[in-house]
Amino acid sequence: MRLDKTELALLGLMAALVVAGPLAPGWLIFLLTIALAKALVVQGVVMQMRAGLVSFGQGLFYCVGGYAVGMGGQFLGISEGLLLLALGVVASVVLAMVLGLLLTRYREIFFAMLSLAFSMILYGVLVKSQELGSTDGFNVNHWTLLGQGIEGGDEATLTIYLLTVVCAGVITFLLHRYFHSGVGLTCEAVRENEVRVEYLGLSPRWLHYANYVVAAGVSALGGGLTALAAGHVDPEMAYWTTSGEFVFIALLGGTGHVFAPFLAAVVFSLVRTYAIELLPNAWQMILGFTLLGIIVFLPKGLWSLFRRETAAAPPSQGASPTPAAGGPGQ
Template sequence: MRLLVLVLVAATLALAPFAVPWLRFVFIVALAAGFAALGVAILLRAGLISIGHALFYAVGAYVVAFMMRDLGVRDLALLIAASVVLSGVAGAIVGAFMVRYRAIFFAMLNLAVSMVVFSLLSKLYGLTGGSDGLRVATPTLFGSALDRGTFNTTFLYVVLGLFVVAGVLVDLYLRSPMGEALTAVHTNEVRLEYLGVSVWGVLLAAYVVSAMLAGLGGALAGIAIGHVVPEMAYWTESGHFVLVAVLGGIGGVAGPFIGSVFLEILRTFASGYAAESWNLVVGVALLLVIFFLPEGLYGLGARLFGRGGRK
């Protein structure tokens, strides 16, 4: 069932640009944010809200920029792999300290660390380009250099492939004992410790996985946009990921991606047809979803599918 949802979402996003070509870039950006939102959703299963995961989103993006500028690496696979690995390392370092805290302390400490990194990225002009950021050139794909238009067309399908693979792997992780323990941490972590399960280890593993997903999203966003800036680590970006995770729903791995695509399309149309009040349009739509769909868009689809199955 969950694998079927992933495939259906991927197929829809793959076919839609044939009818509306400009959706290609919108989908890539939305899916990039969806990876980071999926990482946030994993922590939400344990009752932890991170308002600082834009830190790892920025790490993934800047790894791509640094590797291109300083090491001359242009291969897409190497850039993505390095971003995921180094984001995971950063997640292990930061997470070893963060997972000792709960509730508002966890949220605010993540926020504080991300804002420190944002300040450093903004001030270190010689290294990061400061507030101007760094340019990201068009990578090579399987050793072939493509023009930007052809690359963007192919890149969507690469991102969709990563979406399916990451979705399957995360679903397997959530169904594993480590993943199932996340809900137990939220319910009664003391009892979990009595059973001999290390809550610290469970949460650290979840934090590293979430950081790797956020780093993957940042790398994809940097490559798609062709430019990385310190604002990718700003707290509003972290809030955006939390909003997307809640909007899409954490009942399934496809939820954050559905929420991200919905929000990006809504924002695109609102800014195009209601340029003076697009924030109002987006805000009202989000309020309606949050009030009337507490389980998110994924939960709505699950309920409709369930009813159809029973009928």
């Protein structure tokens, strides 16, 4: 199996992050863990954006993945971390397979608002559930990894960091292959013109459906990793501001490359962390100005900084000059 430049860069980056883990301070390790986990959710948003849809309710699957990890340990007695993550992914995929039958009938603002509505329904259910801690949520039980107990403190922080790096690397590799496959390229064609895709004998609706289901599983994995890292889940994971944050990060990074969500998530986490520290009462304003600056100066996102823009070709010698203002006869 031949690896292209992106895949080789991914392997090198994963190795660097694994080696740097034990050397970095605990606060930075935790920040990177949460950023990488949320970047997986953003990957789900970007998958749908590449096909022409914007989901304002991706927090639904982020929350399902997190709560599945918490409830699996709390009510089912499951302690194996990988099994808990798999439980969240399966639950989200099953839910997406049901909701997708409805949502993929709609486009543009209708899809966005319907996805947001289902996320807010889950938020309302969790807030009213006293057994799940209502607005406070509940803590995640102690978990194991491949049968080995994970102690608290720095060991647990480093372990979940390494697990997140590996999961993010594997998902990024698979998504890169998917985006460059026939189906992935067809999704971009669907974004441009659904009618022409139908003339080719393909169904845009079922392509959107497949995208929606896969994006749900990826987002649930990010939610599960966040729950293991933070040790706590609450209904805010499904709130509209959380889903808006994922769209914010997607716009910040752009959709031009599979690495873009991770770059944007790390930048977003650093900007928000220092904004809260320096201006605790105005940090939202700083984030707003950051997004405004990106939209104005880098409309294709942060990743456009790493892309070589092709120089404009000089006009051919035989091209006719631009006619003077005022037209002939003046």
